[in-house]
Amino acid sequence: MTRLSTELQERADTLSAQLSSASPTSVAIQVIGGIGLGKTTFLHGLSERLAKKGLRPIHVSPPLRAEDTGPAIIVQIGDGLRAHGLANGESDQLRDPAIGLEKKLATLKKRLERKDSEVVLLCDEPREWERTETENSDDHYTQRRKQRVLDAVMNLSCRRVFAGNLPQSSQPKSVKAYVLPFDSVRFGDQVMGSLEDVAQALRVRLNARLARATSLERRLLAAFAKAASVDDAVSANAEWPDCWMLARRLANAVSAHSTLAPLREIWARLALFRGAMDADLLRQLGVDQLEPEAKVILDDGLLQPSNGGFLMHDVLKRLPRELGWHSRPLRQSAHEQFADYFAQRCRTRGETSGYAMVDVLEGFHHAASAGRQSAPRDFAPFFVEQLHTLGRVLSKQYGNHEAAIQVFEQAIRLDDQDDYAHHYVAYNVDWLALDEDRADCEYKRAVELNKEHPWWWSRRINFLITTGRLNEARQNWSDAKGALGLFLAEDSGYVYRELHLWVARLLLHRGQLDFADLVLASVPEPIRRRDTQFQALGRLYETLREAERGRGVFPWSVPPDRWWHTFPNLSFPPEVNGEPLMQWNPARVEDVDEESVWMIVGSKAGDEPPTYGHVAIPRSRFDEASLDVKSQEIEPDRFLELAFYGARGELRIRCHPVEIAMDGELPGFDPPNPRRYLKQNLPTS
C-alpha cells in the first residue's frame, strides 16, 4: 500500500470518486505540481483506490526522452490491458514488428474507447515523453512516431489522469486541472526510514524552512546530511536549496568519501535502469555488501518505495551522466547486467503468468545499449525504432559498421520509409568505403524521405565531396538550402551546426576555399561570431587563403586577429646589447641550400596592406641570430619571426614549433578519414 499523507489520502479519495462516477469518454484530469512534490506517489495511491472502486488503472510511465518512449507507452498499455484480462489477442498484434504503428494504435483505441470501459490511464510526466536526449535528437523518424503515439493518447476517449505538465505538442481537448498543494507531504508526515535521525536533527535546525521544501528536497537534504554532516546540510539549504543543487551536493559528498565509492558505482548503474527495481536486482548489484551508512543513503535517500518495488527519481538518474560517472566500461557492464536480469525475468514470468512485453522491451534496450549483436534474437523487438538504438551503438560506440548495417537493413525491411535507417545504412557503408554506389543510393533515399533533416543533407554533401563529385555537391547544397528554408534566421542555429559546419570543414580540408566561403558566408554573422567552432573555421579559412596566395607567414597557432600585433608572438628579449626592439616580421622558410635560408617575409606598416618579399639570409648569419634551431636543422615551411634591434638592425630569429596542433575547436571529420576512398586501386592501363 502506498503511504500517502493524510491530506493526499483525502484528495486521492475524492479524485477516485470523481473518476468512478464520470462517463469514461469525458474525463481527463491533470495533476499539477513541481518536481519532487510526490506526483508519482500520488498516482500510485490513486491507482490503488481506483482498483478498489472496480476501475482498471493502467500506469503509463515510459522511459523519458528515449528512442523507445513511444513503443514503451504502447507496450505498457498493452501489458496493463492483459493484466486486467482485457486483451483478446491484442498483445500478439502489439508484439508483431511487421504490423505498422497506425494499426497498433487503432487496436488500442478500439479496446480503450469502449462505452463500458473501466480503464483509467495514469500518465506520469507526459511532457517529458516528447523530449529527446542528445544522442537520439537526430532521429526525426522516431520523433514523428512518438508524436503520433502522444497524439493518440491525448485524443483517446477514455478516463485519463496526467501527472505533471502536458506535452506542448499535443494536448487533450478538455482537461480538468487539479493542483497538488506545495506542502502535500508535510515534513512531519514524511517517512524518512533510517534517515530519521538526521531528519530529526534537520527538523530542529530548519523547521520553518523545511516546510517550504518539497518531499524530494527534504529526502535529498537528509541523505546529504548523512553523507556529509548536518551542519553541511544546513549550509546547503541556506544557499540554494533546490533538488538539482541538493542532488549535486549529495553526489559530490558520495564521491568525496572513499567508503561511499561502492554506493557511487551502484548509483551510476541504477541511473541506467528504467522503471521500478525489485529487491532481486538490487541484490545482484551488491547492495547488501554496502556499508551501513551507504545503504541508508541508498534505501531512503536515492530510492523510494513504490508499488512493491523501488524508484529512483529522474533528477537522480540524470546526475551521474552529467558528472561523467558513466564511463564506457561501466555503461557496458551495467547494460549487460540489466539485459541478463530481464532475460531471467522473462524466463521466470514466461513459465508462470506469461512474460510482460515491457520486460522484453527493456531487455532489448539494455542488450542494444551494451552493443549485443544478439539483441534482436534474445529480445524480439516489437517496433522498428528499437533497432535504431542497437544500430547506433554498434556503429558509433563499437565501430562495428558491418553489424550496424545489418541492423538498419532489418529496420528498413520493417519500414522502408525509415529515413533514419536508410541514412545509417549509408553512413556505415560510407565509413567502410567499400560500396560507393550503395552509400550514394541510401543517402539519397534518406534525403528523399526527409528533406528537412540537416544531417541527412550534410552527410550526403560530404559524401559527394569525398568521392570527387563537387558539382553534385554544389547542386545538393543549393537543394538543401531550399529544402531547409535557409535564408533564415539565427534561431535555426542547430541547422548551421549540423549542415554548414561539417560541409565547410571538409571543403577547407580539401582546399575548396571558394565553395567553403560560400557555405560560411551563408551562416548568420551572430552565429559565426559566437560559436567557437565557426570561429575556428573562420580562422582556418583566413590562414588557407593566405597560403593559397603563397604568402602564408603565420602558423595555425597565431589566429588572424593577432597577425599584425605591435609585438611579436614569440618571446624575444626586450633588448639586445642595450638596443631596443625596433621591428619584427613574420616569415616562413621556403628553402634551405648550402649558402642561405630562403624565406618569404611579411611586412606591414600602419594601416597599409601587408607586403611580402623573398629574402635569403646567409646561413652563418641565420645561425648567429637564431635563438632556437640552427640552419642545418631547419626545413621548408617552418614558421619564423625576425626581430630587429636598434638602429643597426641587429637580428634575432625565433622559430615556431614544427608540430603545431590543429585548432582544438575545429570539428573533426565524420566518417573520420577523408582519404578512405582513395585507397581503392584502379586498373593501371
Next chain:
Amino acid sequence: MMPDKLDPDRLYLFVFGPGLGESIILRVPPSDWIVVDSCRIADRAAARHILSRYGGELSCVVLTHPHRDHYRKFSQVLAEGDWSVIGCSDLELGDDWSTTSENQLANELEQIHAEIKRHWKRRPDCRWWTWQDTFRHIGQAKLTALHPAESFARENPEAEKNHLSTAILLEWRGLKVLLGADVENPHWETICERFPALAQHVAMKIAHHASENGVYDPLLAADGGRFWVATPYNLKDGLPQFGERDGPRRLLQGQPEFYLTGLPRAHDRQMDAPCEATFRELQEGMRPRAVPFTLPGGLTGAMAPSRSDVCCYVIAAITPDGTCEVVSCGPGSVRVRR
C-alpha cells in the same frame, strides 16, 4: 588583351605562369580544348578564364605531376564538366598529415584524386594513364605521352616528382607542339632517343621553368621561327636563372627570342605586356628591375608579386602551314631577346 574570338582554323596555345604555377590551354580547331596542369590566376583556375570566354568541347585535361605549382585549382578545371579524356600518371598520396597551412592546401590533391578516380570509374573510356607511348586522339590532334615510362615509374616510386612528370607531344596536321612539363635531364636524352624528330616542333612549352636541366640542347637544334615559352618559378632564388649555362642563354643560342609568362619576382615593367628585354639586361637586373623588399640590418630581397588581375600569360596561334603568331601577352610577361 585576350582576343575577342578565336580563328576556327588555327591552333591556339595559351600559357599561364604567374610566378608559382603554370597552366597550358590549347584549342585544337575547330573547338576541342586541352588543359595541361592548373594554376591560380585572379582567384580562379587559369583555364576557367579561357573556357568560359570561348566555349567549346571539354576534350582533354592532364595533370602532369602532383607539385603544387601544377595542381592548384585543378579540381575547378575538372569540375567544368565531363572531360572526354582525363590524363594522369600518379594517383598516390603520402600519409603525412598536414601541419602547416602550406601543406594543408596540399590536401586539394585529395579532391583532385577523388575527382579523377570518380570520372575514371564512371567512364572508363576517359581514363588515360599517361605512360610513355600512350596516346589519345583529340579531334584533329593526337596527344602522345613522351614520359614517364611505366616501368621507370614502377621501379622508382620515390623518384622526385619532376622526373615522373608527363611530357606531351601534340601533333596537328603534321605540326608538332612540345609540352615539356617539369621533365629534366637526363630524361630528355632518353625521350629524344625514343622520339627522334622532336626538334622539328613549331612550338614548345619549355620544360621545368627553363632551368639548366629543363632545357635540352638537341631539342633546340633546328631552324628558327619557333615559338618558345617558359613559366617562372618564384621560390628560392627563382627560375629561370640568367647565368651562362642556364636555360635562357642556351635558348637564345637556338633562336633570337623566347617568351616568359612572368619573372619570378615582381618587376617595374609589368604593364608593358610584354616587357621586352635582352638577355644581358635580365642578367644584370637592369630591365626590368625587380621591386626591392628591404629589412633592417642590410637584409634585402625582392618583392613577391601581388596581382589580382588576369596576367602573366602568352597566347600564340598556329596556322596549318606552321606559321606561329604571338597574338597576346598579359601584364607581367617578358619577351626575351638575344
